[in-house]
Amino acid sequence: MRDETIPTHCPYCALQCGMNLRGVPRPDTADGTAVEVVERPDFPVNRGALCGKGRTSTSLLSSRVRLTGPLIRSHATGRLEPATWEEALRTIADGLRRTRDVHGADAVGVFGGGGLTNEKAYTLGKFARVVLGTSQIDYNGRFCMSSAAAAHNKAFGLDRGLPFPLEDIPRTGCVILVGSNIAETMPPALRYLTELKENGGKLIVVDPRRTRTAEQADLHLAPRPGTDLALALGLLHEVVAEGRTDEDFIAARTSGWAEARAAAMAHWPELVERITGVGVPQLREAVRLFCDAPSAMVLTARGPEQHSKGTDTVSAWINLCLATGRAGRPLSGYGCLTGQGNGQGGREHGQKADQLPGYRKLDDPAARAHVAGVWGVPPESLPGPGRSAYELLDALGGDVKSLLLMGSNPVVSAPRAAHIEGRLKSLDFLAVADVVLSETAALADVVLPVTQWAEETGTTTNLEGRVLLRRKALDAPEGVRSDLEVLSALAALLGHEKGFPADPEEVFQELRRASAGGPADYSGITYRRIAEEDGVFWPCPELDAEDEPAAHPGTPRLFLDRFATPDGLARFVAVGHRPAAEEPDADYPVLLTTGRVVAQYQSGAQTRRIDELNAAAPGPFVELHPQLAERLGVAEGEPLAVVSRRGRAVGPARITTGIRPDTVFMPFHWPGEGRVNTVTNPALDPTSRMPEFKVCAVRLEPERVSGG
Numbered sequence: 217m218r219d220e221t222i223p224t225h226c227p228y229c230a231l232q233c234g235m236n237l238r239g240v241p242r243p244d245t246a247d248g249t250a251v252e253v254v255e256r257p258d259f260p261v262n263r264g265a266l267c268g269k270g271r272t273s274t275s276l277l278s279s280r281v282r283l284t285g286p287l288i289r290s291h292a293t294g295r296l297e298p299a300t301w302e303e304a305l306r307t308i309a310d311g312l313r314r315t316r317d318v319h320g321a322d323a324v325g326v327f328g329g330g331g332l333t334n335e336k337a338y339t340l341g342k343f344a345r346v347v348l349g350t351s352q353i354d355y356n357g358r359f360c361m362s363s364a365a366a367a368h369n370k371a372f373g374l375d376r377g378l379p380f381p382l383e384d385i386p387r388t389g390c391v392i393l394v395g396s397n398i399a400e401t402m403p404p405a406l407r408y409l410t411e412l413k414e415n416g417g418k419l420i421v422v423d424p425r426r427t428r429t430a431e432q433a434d435l436h437l438a439p440r441p442g443t444d445l446a447l448a449l450g451l452l453h454e455v456v457a458e459g460r461t462d463e464d465f466i467a468a469r470t471s472g473w474a475e476a477r478a479a480a481m482a483h484w485p486e487l488v489e490r491i492t493g494v495g496v497p498q499l500r501e502a503v504r505l506f507c508d509a510p511s512a513m514v515l516t517a518r519g520p521e522q523h524s525k526g527t528d529t530v531s532a533w534i535n536l537c538l539a540t541g542r543a544g545r546p547l548s549g550y551g552c553l554t555g556q557g558n559g560q561g562g563r564e565h566g567q568k569a570d571q572l573p574g575y576r577k578l579d580d581p582a583a584r585a586h587v588a589g590v591w592g593v594p595p596e597s598l599p600g601p602g603r604s605a606y607e608l609l610d611a612l613g614g615d616v617k618s619l620l621l622m623g624s625n626p627v628v629s630a631p632r633a634a635h636i637e638g639r640l641k642s643l644d645f646l647a648v649a650d651v652v653l654s655e656t657a658a659l660a661d662v663v664l665p666v667t668q669w670a671e672e673t674g675t676t677t678n679l680e681g682r683v684l685l686r687r688k689a690l691d692a693p694e695g696v697r698s699d700l701e702v703l704s705a706l707a708a709l710l711g712h713e714k715g716f717p718a719d720p721e722e723v724f725q726e727l728r729r730a731s732a733g734g735p736a737d738y739s740g741i742t743y744r745r746i747a748e749e750d751g752v753f754w755p756c757p758e759l760d761a762e763d764e765p766a767a768h769p770g771t772p773r774l775f776l777d778r779f780a781t782p783d784g785l786a787r788f789v790a791v792g793h794r795p796a797a798e799e800p801d802a803d804y805p806v807l808l809t810t811g812r813v814v815a816q817y818q819s820g821a822q823t824r825r826i827d828e829l830n831a832a833a834p835g836p837f838v839e840l841h842p843q844l845a846e847r848l849g850v851a852e853g854e855p856l857a858v859v860s861r862r863g864r865a866v867g868p869a870r871i872t873t874g875i876r877p878d879t880v881f882m883p884f885h886w887p888g889e890g891r892v893n894t895v896t897n898p899a900l901d902p903t904s905r906m907p908e909f910k911v912c913a914v915r916l917e918p919e920r921v922s923g924g
């Protein structure tokens with residue numbers, strides 16, 4: 217692609233920053249060219265800015281670090297050996313068919329990812345239900361935003377991460393940012409918060425750590441991990457006590473206030489201070505800033521959501537917005553900052569256990585009939601809802617005997633990871649499609665090397681609900697095929713010659729029809745429109761050409777007239793505080809929380825292969841307060857083991873006053889002895905089935921260097 221500049225989007229997080237790819241001569245590649253990233257200042261979300269991951273993203277296109285041919289595990293050596301595509305695909309088709317024939321369709325599992333394009337997520341869900349006939353499909357988004365999604369649906373009748381574009385943030389009066397370290401997880405978006413402050417707006421950050429994001433705040437509340445539910449209820453209590461509710465809004469646009477109010481009134485400030493460690497004066501200051509502002513937003517990310525009570529916690533934050541009239545109005549509302557590249561679209565088109573395309577429900581007869589019609593199968597042939605991600609992984613080797621996995625690396629990223637690694641090893645058959653030999657791919661019987669973002673076209677939906685087009689900029693190396701080609705070929709080998717096109721635009725046309733009339737309606741969106749309009753916000757129904765000749769403009773702002781519930785009213789959900797699934801005790805006296813650093817992405821499968829990023833973030837660490845370090849007798853940089861009932865993870869101590877003395881923090885990007893998910897608790901939220909990544913009880917053991 218020499219001498220051309222192709223606009224596209226970053227392969228990593230949900231901000232989906234716009235970037236341009238330009239061809240450059242590179243003698244060591246097949247056609248003598250490679251691509252480099254250049255600024256794309258005209259794209260509104262990031263206006264040219266990129267973080268280090270986006271800037272270095274083309275390094276992963278090099279065949280030095282990626283898979284370039286299929287691998288099959290040899291019976292003779294037990295090792296993965298090079299194979300042809302025909303052998304690899306046939307081995308997978310045979311493996312999945314054998315399991316189905318012997319143990320039934322539900323013995324075959326499928327695991328997807330929120331990084332997959334809409335076209336891939338849609339095809340994977342269809343492949344599971346139509347070709348394999350299995351109910352056992354879920355994906356890593358369950359580990360990400362499922363709690364916020366559940367609370368969104370309860371309150372608003374619709375789940376789109378942000379109900380407004382990011383550009384609204386600088387113009388609101390106050391933002392409460394809860395458990396989001398945007399400065400490290402979406403650096404170009406920090407600008408929106410800086411502009412908010414420049415415009416006189418207030419920023420409140422809620423995080424047990426004084427992160428680079430919290431440093432920007434006018435007010436930083438540092439609750440004990442796992443107590444956001446009490447905090448939000450305490451704020452609501454104070455709102456009521458101070459007479460700062462918006463009674464007109466409550467009456468006109470909500471239902472269920474009496475019960476929610478009663479539940480909140482049980483959380484008086486002194487009790488909340490005891491639970492959270494946040495002082496009463498700080499609670500009052502937060503309420504004052506939030507209620508004095510002419511408009512206000514609450515934004516949550518994984519901090520309050522990845523808990524066994526994440527759904528209720530988000531409901532409590534939504535209640536705060538509703539009680540103060542900060543929802544369904546311009547420049548006000550609740551939003552969740554979704555995480556993965558297609559974290560939003562990936563949860564809409566059917567790779568989730570209970571879902572059909574267009575964010576339809578698998579147990580809704582009308583939804584089944586519509587989607588079955590598009591797929592050309594009888595509605596009764598569609599299986600029912602399956603298990604959630606952790607429950608599916610936990611069932612591997614039990615009643616799920618074979619697994620097809622695309623776009624996730626659970627050996628590193630699943631909770632109680634040593635157990636899940638064991639489950640994966642106990643499978644009769646595991647097939648993994650990936651761009652690199654991830655820790656999970658390394659366990660597979662067959663590994664398929666797939667194309668990457670710059671080598672294929674497809675759509676993603678960013679955290680704002682903006683559907684975007686990633687364009688193919690260069691050919692993949694020989695020996696690599698796309699996920700859609702893989703699914704198309706496997707479908708054919710399993711008796712479905714038709715219905716699984718490998719061409720992304722053809723898939724998108726079908727997705728449009730399948731989503732038509734559903735909550736996430738994409739039917740009015742086309743590749744051409746996305747390209748011309750900097751993306752299109754769903755819902756975007758296709759208008760009847762005769763009645764309404766103009767195209768539907770898309771919906772950047774939701775709920776301004778009515779909420780998406782049957783009666784149009786937002787629903788309060790009455791919730792009360794409860795402790796974490798595992799609270800500290802004499803044996804495990806310290807709280808562990810986990811998260812991210814700016815230079816690594818997720819399980820690290822991609823970013824740990826990039827020199828510049830590794831230099832910036834070479835390995836895991838254990839962040840702890842000087843008081844705790846002193847008590848343990850551990851010095852900066854010394855190895856420290858973090859031990860829970862599930863196992864241990866070791867990293868060098870990183871001592872900082874920016875964390876609560878009762879809490880340690882580890883990032884989760886690394887495998888091996890520094891894998892924090894060996895330690896984390898898989899306790900699940902009863903509604904969203906989200907695991908409790910953000911809090912468990914641990915003990916700390918300084919690892920004395922022998923002889924020292």
Ligand SMILES: Nc1nc2c(c(=O)[nH]1)N[C@H]1C(S)=C(S)[C@@H](COP(=O)(O)OP(=O)(O)OC[C@H]3O[C@@H](n4cnc5c(=O)[nH]c(N)nc54)[C@H](O)[C@@H]3O)O[C@H]1N2
Pocket residue numbers: 229230360394395396397398400401402422423424425427440441442443444517518519520554555556809810811812813814815816817818819881910911
């Ligand atoms: N560099 C980088 N960027 C990423 C990713 C990445 O892996 N690396 N991943 C992407 C994805 S998929 C996601 S989901 C997003 C996640 O984005 P974030 O949610 O911003 O990331 P985390 O670091 O997981 O968690 C955010 C903060 O929650 C705090 N926290 C921990 N426990 C609690 C608690 O109990 N209550 C509260 N209020 N806060 C708590 C942590 O201290 C942390 O600072 O990032 C996306 N962007």
Ligand SMILES: Nc1nc2c(c(=O)[nH]1)N[C@H]1C(S)=C(S)[C@@H](COP(=O)(O)OP(=O)(O)OC[C@H]3O[C@@H](n4cnc5c(=O)[nH]c(N)nc54)[C@H](O)[C@@H]3O)O[C@H]1N2
Pocket residue numbers: 329330331332333356357359360361518522555556621622623624625626628629630631649650651652654666667668699810811812817818819820821822884892893896909
């Ligand atoms: N302790 C702890 N654990 C966590 C979290 C936490 O905060 N703390 N966060 C959780 C969250 S929010 C998330 S989202 C998960 C993420 O954790 P994972 O699901 O492991 O996410 P990734 O590391 O992005 O894995 C994606 C894999 O798919 C590959 N890949 C990328 N693009 C494609 C593609 O187009 N096709 C195919 N076939 N493969 C592709 C990548 O190379 C990589 O191996 O981790 C969860 N785990």
Ligand code: SF4
Pocket residue numbers: 226227228229230231232233262265266267268269270271401402403404
């Ligand atoms: S913020 Fe996210 S989308 Fe933007 S460059 Fe960084 S990783 Fe890519």
Ligand SMILES: [Mo]
Pocket residue numbers: 359360361555556
């Ligand atoms: Mo995520």
